[in-house]
Amino acid sequence: MDKAYAQALWKTIQKDMDPKQAVDALRGALEKRGRLSLFRQVGRAFERIAAREMQKKLSVLVIAEKGSEKRARQESGAKDAELMIDETLIGGWRLEDKETLRDASWKSALLSIYNRATT
Amino acid sequence: MSNNTIVEKIVKEIEKYQPKSESTHVGRVTAVGDGVVAIDGLSNAVMSEIVEFEESSKKSLKESMQSGEGALYGLLLNLEEDGVRAVVLGDSARVSEGMLVKSTGKVLSVPSGEELLGRVVNALGEPIDGKGPFKKPTYMSVEREAYGVIDRKSVTVPLQTGIKAIDAMIPIGRGQRELIIGDRSTGKTTIAIDTIINQKYEPEESRPICVYIAIGQKESKTARIVQQLKDNDAFSYTIVVDAPASAPAALQYLAPFSGVAIGEYFMDRGKDVLVVYDDLSKQAVAYRQLSLLLRRPPGREAYPGDVFYLHSRLLERSARLSDAKGGGSLTALPIIETQDGDISGYIPTNVISITDGQIFLTAELYNKGIRPAIDVGASVSRVGSSAQKKAMKAVAGTLKLELAQFRELEAFMQFAQDLDKATAERIGSGQRMVEILKQKNGEPMLVGRQVAVIYAATNKLFADVPVAKIREAEARWIRFLDGGYGQKVLLEIRNTGNLTDETKKDIDKAMVEFKKVHKDLFA
Numbered sequence: 001m002d003k004a005y006a007q008a009l010w011k012t013i014q015k016d017m018d019p020k021q022a023v024d025a026l027r028g029a030l031e032k033r034g035r036l037s038l039f040r041q042v043g044r045a046f047e048r049i050a051a052r053e054m055q056k057k058l059s060v061l062v063i064a065e066k067g068s069e070k071r072a073r074q075e076s077g078a079k080d081a082e083l084m085i086d087e088t089l090i091g092g093w094r095l096e097d098k099e100t101l102r103d104a105s106w107k108s109a110l111l112s113i114y115n116r117a118t119t
Numbered sequence: 120m121s122n123n124t125i126v127e128k129i130v131k132e133i134e135k136y137q138p139k140s141e142s143t144h145v146g147r148v149t150a151v152g153d154g155v156v157a158i159d160g161l162s163n164a165v166m167s168e169i170v171e172f173e174e175s176s177k178k179s180l181k182e183s184m185q186s187g188e189g190a191l192y193g194l195l196l197n198l199e200e201d202g203v204r205a206v207v208l209g210d211s212a213r214v215s216e217g218m219l220v221k222s223t224g225k226v227l228s229v230p231s232g233e234e235l236l237g238r239v240v241n242a243l244g245e246p247i248d249g250k251g252p253f254k255k256p257t258y259m260s261v262e263r264e265a266y267g268v269i270d271r272k273s274v275t276v277p278l279q280t281g282i283k284a285i286d287a288m289i290p291i292g293r294g295q296r297e298l299i300i301g302d303r304s305t306g307k308t309t310i311a312i313d314t315i316i317n318q319k320y321e322p323e324e325s326r327p328i329c330v331y332i333a334i335g336q337k338e339s340k341t342a343r344i345v346q347q348l349k350d351n352d353a354f355s356y357t358i359v360v361d362a363p364a365s366a367p368a369a370l371q372y373l374a375p376f377s378g379v380a381i382g383e384y385f386m387d388r389g390k391d392v393l394v395v396y397d398d399l400s401k402q403a404v405a406y407r408q409l410s411l412l413l414r415r416p417p418g419r420e421a422y423p424g425d426v427f428y429l430h431s432r433l434l435e436r437s438a439r440l441s442d443a444k445g446g447g448s449l450t451a452l453p454i455i456e457t458q459d460g461d462i463s464g465y466i467p468t469n470v471i472s473i474t475d476g477q478i479f480l481t482a483e484l485y486n487k488g489i490r491p492a493i494d495v496g497a498s499v500s501r502v503g504s505s506a507q508k509k510a511m512k513a514v515a516g517t518l519k520l521e522l523a524q525f526r527e528l529e530a531f532m533q534f535a536q537d538l539d540k541a542t543a544e545r546i547g548s549g550q551r552m553v554e555i556l557k558q559k560n561g562e563p564m565l566v567g568r569q570v571a572v573i574y575a576a577t578n579k580l581f582a583d584v585p586v587a588k589i590r591e592a593e594a595r596w597i598r599f600l601d602g603g604y605g606q607k608v609l610l611e612i613r614n615t616g617n618l619t620d621e622t623k624k625d626i627d628k629a630m631v632e633f634k635k636v637h638k639d640l641f642a
Contacts, residue, residue, distance in 0.1 A: 017424050055147075077139075088179045095140075096145070099162060101221070102141070102143075103141070103143070104139070109136065111183055117129045117132065
């Protein structure tokens with residue numbers, strides 16, 4: 001139930017309603033229905049939705065070592081993407097942009113070679 | 120494959136490696152439990168699409184290679200406003216929150232082809248018999264629209280089960296859907312397996328390819344069935360699809376669709392196929408479990424609203440194709456387990472209404488020793504009679520009616536003290552016929568022999584044989600015919616499918632001879 005309220009609140013705010021006004025309206029509606037105890041849970045669910053939506057908008061470039069940043073940015077064309085280091089990639093880069101993944105890491109290339117050779 | 124070969128292959132691959140980055144549509148796991156995964160993202164995904172869980176992220180290359188469990192896939196079953204829900208086609212313990220999920224752009228398909236014959240596969244078509252992977256399979260879509268009216272033709276070719284009671288009274292045609300329904304332990308699977316075994320007597324060019332789909336069964340039972348098929352030389356033309364009770368509900372739900380897709384490969388190439396679904400009640404239960412976990416609204420008995428469609432879209436894929444489409448056929452023998460003989464349950468009535476007839480087995484007859492325990496009154500074949508061989512039709516035309524009358528008289532007999540001669544004779548004749556129709560499991564009978572036995576029974580050959588000796592008399596009659604006297608008759612019935620006046624005369628002569636030779640049988 002808390003998720004449904006949080007979802008509704010998120011959509012209302014996305015439709016350009018003033019956030020304070022939207023939260024007050026939700027609080028009023030919950031109070032009227034005697035479900036004010038849900039308010040905190042709705043808040044937490046809203047936080048999760050917001051974090052997820054922010055993540056969706058975020059562009060993340062993952063590289064194996066700091067030294068390869070310039071090359072990775074050049075090859076991927078992700079100039080403004082947030083940078084992350086993941087040593088398990090071995091080399092190359094991975095770009096997560098909204099719902100798209102571009103994987104040019106050495107780990108994935110080696111894994112696919114290994115899988116082709118063993119199956 | 121030896122380690123050196125693998126190393127050589129990997130070295131070669133690395134030498135010709137060209138760096139590239141392919142773009143993939145992805146989502147992230149937000150919740151996982153009971154084999155169902157909620158995924159955020161994948162907004163371009165389509166229904167029934169296969170997605171791949173990326174298990175290698177955060178793991179080192181070595182760890183990823185050492186897992187050795189193969190890729191983990193999921194099947195999208197719910198497309199929702201703020202994400203999608205999928206069922207895991209494997210061990211859901213391997214999925215964790217935040218895991219990346221890749222779209223494959225493919226709907227689920229299973230391998231099929233001649234190399235699957237004599238093999239055991241799981242619901243995803245992967246071999247589980249330890250005989251290695253398939254070399255060049257053709258992939259068939261698991262969900263496919265059934266053939267339309269124009270592409271079909273009437274059912275006219277018989278599918279011999281080798282079971283006297285069925286071939287005589289509830290005949291099945293190639294392309295038909297005949298339900299086998301009854302309580303637990305009443306011989307449902309036995310009928311299906313005997314039918315598969317009986318196909319070995321068919322000429323190779325017209326022998327149906329058999330697909331046995333075990334849904335929610337014990338592994339020991341499936342292993343026993345596979346062994347039985349092997350022992351009877353029936354495994355070479357059979358494919359077993361196994362989704363045991365220990366498999367996730369998603370695989371039990373998918374198994375019948377995978378099995379029919381494997382069968383369709385052969386049907387599309389003009390061959391006849393027999394598919395046994397053992398059993399669809401367990402598939403319905405698995406589907407109910409999935410639907411509830413996917414938060415679909417429950418309906419009657421907590422089954423989802425589309426449980427009828429689940430079975431109708433599966434069984435509609437059985438067909439006899441027109442000559443323009445190659446003339447192949449796919450016969451379905453779905454099995455449904457009833458509770459305490461109640462055929463008015465939700466799933467039984469659904470499947471009864473979908474199929475072209477049913478073979479109803481009762482625990483009462485089974486416990487009386489009448490096997491197969493077919494309740495003739497409640498069993499019917501709606502299209503099979505047009506596919507029945509003329510010879511069988513000629514001898515068994517009135518059999519069903521006679522047996523039904525006998526059942527009524529049998530009930531009356533319990534109350535009556537003295538019976539008139541005509542009634543007593545009719546009861547005696549009915550009792551003998553019931554004995555004649557008894558058959559041991561794993562011993563299907565050729566159609567020529569069936570006709571000869573039923574002809575002899577309906578023409579009073581066994582009228583003077585005590586009921587207790589009927590089985591022996593039948594066995595001797597078959598041996599007598601096999602022993603040379605009736606060879607010509609049996610062959611003619613088998614080859615032409617007809618019972619001419621001349622053949623009838625030959626059987627009559629054989630009956631006279633038989634009585635002379637086996638005087639001890641006749642009291």
